[in-house]
Amino acid sequence: MDLSIVIPLYNEEESLPELIAWIDEELQKLNVSFEVVLVDDGSSDKSWETVLNLKSRFGYLRGIRFRRNYGKSAALNTGFQAAKGDVVITMDADLQDNPGEIPELYRLIRKEGFDLVSGWKKKRRDPLNKTLPSKLFNRTARMVSGIKLHDFNCGLKAYKSEVVKNIEVYGEMHRYIPILAKRAGFANITEKIVNHRERKYGVTKFGMERFLKGFLDLLSVMFISKFGNRxxxxxxxxxxxxxxxxxxxxxxxxxxxxxxxxxxxxxxxxxxxxxxxxxxxxxxxxxxxxxxxxxxxxxxxxxxxxxxxxxxxxx
CATH class of the missing domain: 1.10.287 (Helix Hairpins)
Incomplete structure (x- = not known):
């Protein structure tokens, strides 16, 4: 299979029909075999019922449902292991990531030979209480990792299959997947400016505690990168x-x-x-x-x- 789209979701029943229809429109433009893997991270609304209904319309959908909420990193890690495509693209389920970026992300991996392409939300549609801490974390991550990315935490990323099969994402490590990839020996990393959209449905699932967790996980990933095996x-x-x-x-x-x-x-x-x-x-x-x-x-x-x-x- 050529392409897998991995989408972690948590209480996104309103956005899912619109998101999958938009993704389908973009995927039909590509002359490739593909699948969409939806990982329900223990949603408490009707997200899973929505996934089952969408499966009847879009046969290429695959679904994985957790018994409880484990977090975005667990959902991504499980989706990575389930993905069958040579190229794996991840995106969020809240419609803030633009599916129109999929063809170019696929081309950069397939034709340009990058190991990982990270989205850069250069113009973010988020409040200052999210954008300012993110800039601080991104600057710190660049300094300690040596990877010149502006937006480590963007959910819209593309990978070679070998990358996602050789990394383990846990805790809050989804913020630092490029660092994990570099640690695993995949250093051909670049970024692409992507269109970031305002949230259309629901509210953000991440509270203020994500800043402390993000800092602690940055320390963890840097320690593991240098001394994890020694x-x-x-x-x-x-x-x-x-x-x-x-x-x-x-x-x-x-x-x-x-x-x-x-x-x-x-x-x-x-x-x-x-x-x-x-x-x-x-x-x-x-x-x-x-x-x-x-x-x-x-x-x-x-x-x-x-x-x-x-x-x-x-x-």
Whole structure:
């Protein structure tokens, strides 16, 4: 199959008929085989019934329904594993992403050979309480990852199939898929300016807590990118450094005490010197960090599959 469209959705019963009709109009322009994978992230409205009704009109639709709400990252990850197309395009279900961008995104992957094409909502139709934090996060992500994208969090993206099959999206990591792709060895990444539309139905599903989660996940993804498979290199190095600092202080205190005793100089007790406790704490912390690195190495060598989401229905 040539193309898969993966759409995570949560309480989008109003927008789905219009969205699928628009996608169908654009896909019919392409002389390719395609499918649309709808992943219902535990909606509490009639989204799944709407998906079933649409299936009778559009035979290429596939649906996956979670038993409860796991989050956008879980929905995307499950959709990625289910997708059969050589090119995979993701978009949101709220009609803010324009299906008219699909042909060009497909061409950039298929003809230009990019691993990943990320949409850039250069002119956003969102309030300032969303746009300003997003600019801060995007700037930070560019600095720490070295990937020159303006909009990491845009839901409209295109991928080679090998990219989505070799990354794991969990937590709130959907914001940093380009970083995960680069970590997996897919560095041919570019962006395309896309048309961003105002929300037509419903309200946003993301609250203010997404900013804290986004920051924490950025730290996580950068740590995993550099030390995910070799945590001992971080914890072991820090532990060794801390232990050596503490050991050096202990040697200095002992040598100073012996020098004073040998020359008849009155000196305070070693345990009365604050550097004794600083050195002791450094050695204890160094040992703990080293053991943490060792345990982390054991965990990474025995990781179970974390992609366990309870699927209620699928077709």
């Amino acid at each position: 945590p001992m290199h971080l914890f072991g190095a820090l532990g060794t450094l801390m232990f050596l600092i503490g050991f050096a202080l202990a040697i200095w205190l002992g040598a100073h005490k012996l020098y004073c005793v040998a020359h008849g100089i009155e000196a305070q007790l070693v345990t009365d010197n604050p550097f004794f406790y600083i050195g002791l704490v450094c050695m204890i912390l160094g040992t703990q960090l080293f053991v943490t690195g060792f345990l982390a190495e054991l965990v990474t060598r025995n990781q179970p599959d974390r992609n366990v989401y309870s699927i209620k229905e699928e077709f």
